[in-house]
Amino acid sequence: MAAADLGAAEWERSKITNQDLNLLKKLGISKKPKAVCFPSEESYPTPPMGYRVSFVDHLIRGLSAPIHPFLRGLLYVYGLQLHHLTPNSILHISIFITLCEAFLGVQPNWALWKRIFFCRRNGSANVAYNIGGVVISVRSSVNYFDVKLPDSVQGWRKKWLYIREENHGCAEDNIPPFDGAEKILRRRSWDAEATEEERTSTEALMTRIHELQNTRGKELSGIQITAYFLRTRVQPLQARKNPFWNYAGDEDTDRLSTNLEVKDLDRLIRKISSLKKKDSIPSTYRVTPYSAANALPKDHPNLVSLPPLPEGGEVEERAVISDDNQDAPSFANEPAESRKSTGSDEKEDVSETASAQSPPPAVSPRNKRKRNDAEDSGTSNAEEAVPSRQKAGYDPYLEALISSRRNFLLDERRCYSSFKPPVPSPKRARVETIPEPTLQSSSSSNPLLDDPTIKELLRIGAQFIGYRDYASKTEEKLAEVNERANTLAQKLEQSEEARKKAESDAVEARQEADKAKADAAGVEDLRKRLHDAETSLSDHITAQSAREAAITKRIRTQNRRFVNRTSQEFELEDPDNDSLLDAVSFLEFHGTEAREGMDEARAGLSKLFPYFFPKKEEPATFLGLAKCFNPPEDLGLKMRHENMKVAVESTVALVADSQQTIDWAKVGDTEQIEQTKWRSLIKAAKLNTKKILAYLGIKPSSTPSSSKPEV
Numbered sequence: 001m002a003a004a005d006l007g008a009a010e011w012e013r014s015k016i017t018n019q020d021l022n023l024l025k026k027l028g029i030s031k032k033p034k035a036v037c038f039p040s041e042e043s044y045p046t047p048p049m050g051y052r053v054s055f056v057d058h059l060i061r062g063l064s065a066p067i068h069p070f071l072r073g074l075l076y077v078y079g080l081q082l083h084h085l086t087p088n089s090i091l092h093i094s095i096f097i098t099l100c101e102a103f104l105g106v107q108p109n110w111a112l113w114k115r116i117f118f119c120r121r122n123g124s125a126n127v128a129y130n131i132g133g134v135v136i137s138v139r140s141s142v143n144y145f146d147v148k149l150p151d152s153v154q155g156w157r158k159k160w161l162y163i164r165e166e167n168h169g170c171a172e173d174n175i176p177p178f179d180g181a182e183k184i185l186r187r188r189s190w191d192a193e194a195t196e197e198e199r200t201s202t203e204a205l206m207t208r209i210h211e212l213q214n215t216r217g218k219e220l221s222g223i224q225i226t227a228y229f230l231r232t233r234v235q236p237l238q239a240r241k242n243p244f245w246n247y248a249g250d251e252d253t254d255r256l257s258t259n260l261e262v263k264d265l266d267r268l269i270r271k272i273s274s275l276k277k278k279d280s281i282p283s284t285y286r287v288t289p290y291s292a293a294n295a296l297p298k299d300h301p302n303l304v305s306l307p308p309l310p311e312g313g314e315v316e317e318r319a320v321i322s323d324d325n326q327d328a329p330s331f332a333n334e335p336a337e338s339r340k341s342t343g344s345d346e347k348e349d350v351s352e353t354a355s356a357q358s359p360p361p362a363v364s365p366r367n368k369r370k371r372n373d374a375e376d377s378g379t380s381n382a383e384e385a386v387p388s389r390q391k392a393g394y395d396p397y398l399e400a401l402i403s404s405r406r407n408f409l410l411d412e413r414r415c416y417s418s419f420k421p422p423v424p425s426p427k428r429a430r431v432e433t434i435p436e437p438t439l440q441s442s443s444s445s446n447p448l449l450d451d452p453t454i455k456e457l458l459r460i461g462a463q464f465i466g467y468r469d470y471a472s473k474t475e476e477k478l479a480e481v482n483e484r485a486n487t488l489a490q491k492l493e494q495s496e497e498a499r500k501k502a503e504s505d506a507v508e509a510r511q512e513a514d515k516a517k518a519d520a521a522g523v524e525d526l527r528k529r530l531h532d533a534e535t536s537l538s539d540h541i542t543a544q545s546a547r548e549a550a551i552t553k554r555i556r557t558q559n560r561r562f563v564n565r566t567s568q569e570f571e572l573e574d575p576d577n578d579s580l581l582d583a584v585s586f587l588e589f590h591g592t593e594a595r596e597g598m599d600e601a602r603a604g605l606s607k608l609f610p611y612f613f614p615k616k617e618e619p620a621t622f623l624g625l626a627k628c629f630n631p632p633e634d635l636g637l638k639m640r641h642e643n644m645k646v647a648v649e650s651t652v653a654l655v656a657d658s659q660q661t662i663d664w665a666k667v668g669d670t671e672q673i674e675q676t677k678w679r680s681l682i683k684a685a686k687l688n689t690k691k692i693l694a695y696l697g698i699k700p701s702s703t704p705s706s707s708k709p710e711v
Helices: 018-026 069-078 087-104 110-116 196-201 203-214 222-232 262-272 396-418 426-431 452-566 579-612 622-628 635-657 664-668 675-686 689-696
Strands: 051-055 117-123 134-138 160-164 185-187 320-323 331-333
Touching: 069 087, 069 110, 087 110, 087 134, 087 203, 087 222, 110 117, 110 196, 110 203, 196 203, 222 262, 452 579, 579 622, 635 689
Parallel strands: 117 331
Antiparallel strands: 051 160, 117 134, 185 320
């Protein structure tokens, strides 16, 4: 019975809450002008010109317009629209792009994608969904990151809105034009597997993924990758200027907003994953992602493999196999009770789980395979995906039985082809109630094979051969298991020896670390003492420089004073270009000049001393001699007075000896003589003073020409 396709009936009026609006604002998705347009009262999306239909749960999982070329290629190759993908599928693509760019250092690789993921129909046996009708699942044969996707996302189909599309100049828009009633057609690309050449080219990437998962102490998880692109505030599914390996931190041009607060980031990660409140959110990364601060190595390989784009034309992988809405679909079963009716106001609880089993090889339209898988849990382990209804799987015994029976029948046909068997009785033929299916051949059927007895013998023989072959294969498998057990035992012994050696090495390393700590403490003490000595030396040098500067200043001051007093300047013939030494040299010159001057002064004062101090003994020191010539009274004036007195007395004696009559009263009464007349007399007498003194036997002392005459 064909599943009922809901199509356009799934759509209803959008119900976006204030909490959703605040979340979009914090993430920076709705901050850009006209980036988001919210519907009004329409119950079916009618996007304005230049807009496409999206969902809140798609946006918070890394989707933004313009979309990434890798996502655009996926939609084209799979023949899907955005509303066909579930939120967990969107998160799968975001994690894959972040893994490739930030931790593998390559562009999102289409060959690697085909090795890990495949597409499945989402729905139930009775209902084929259109919104979220396709689920991207991890192949069961691939060891991939434990993403911890939630089993259901409540009410996500009702939270639709419009996002602004930007054309990159391509022949088609980045996002396919919206058609809410478009049927989902199964394509060959849904199960496309990597070719041998692609597997060889991506083997290094798969090895690196296993290292990121299993390196002890540096394990990477799907939650850590999710937390990374949420922390960076860069949408992985958006067409960006720079890949993650060139992420420049807070100044990156592709960031939609500033850093989220810790509580907001914690709440968002728990919202899009299956983490519980008791589970911790990773705050650091054991593996440093590539970025502008951690650049790619110079010899890092650059692998480019993108899914085909519309500009490249039609590809074989897009060939339609069948319409799952018309024939019996192979679904990733979705519980019927989790999906409410389109008109119900109750909360949706839509399961998005799809099968984690690996799909069989791609089928042709003539032989459409039927799927029998569990719901998508988003995990890498097949045990975590529990099918709601387990159908018959691969049975090695049944396969061996069918193969043996086919060979046995062919052998029997060859044996009995030489004779004509008896015609079976119609009555006996009617006794057979459960006839075995016979092999179809292009030639006419052998009547011998239609005999019920022969059929029973063939059935028993085929069953015996099947049991025998099964037992033989079981023995071979058991031998292989025993051999593998022995190998594992040997490896266990080797691991135990390696563990003991590692423990011994750890003890030695701990001892060496303790010794290194002790040496480091001694080195630190020496470094501290050296620092103190350097500080003390620096202080001493500073003080010495200040002292030398002060001495230089004082010497220069004394030199200037000496020059001002003696008007004697000196020039150095070979200066030392050192301010202190040059100043000392000038001081030595000044000192020599001063000593010579004092010697000359002492000799001169010693010769003058008897004239000024005839009755005194000459002092023993130059300072005492100099003090004698520096009394409070004027020695020159005193000497001139004495000389004048002698001259007058000699003149009087000369006049008395000449026995002339002189009226001495008139001579002594100087007040009666006019000043001018008195001065003329003195001037007239002055010419004969030396003659008079010579006549009297008196040697006159020399007086400065500037001295005034005394009366």
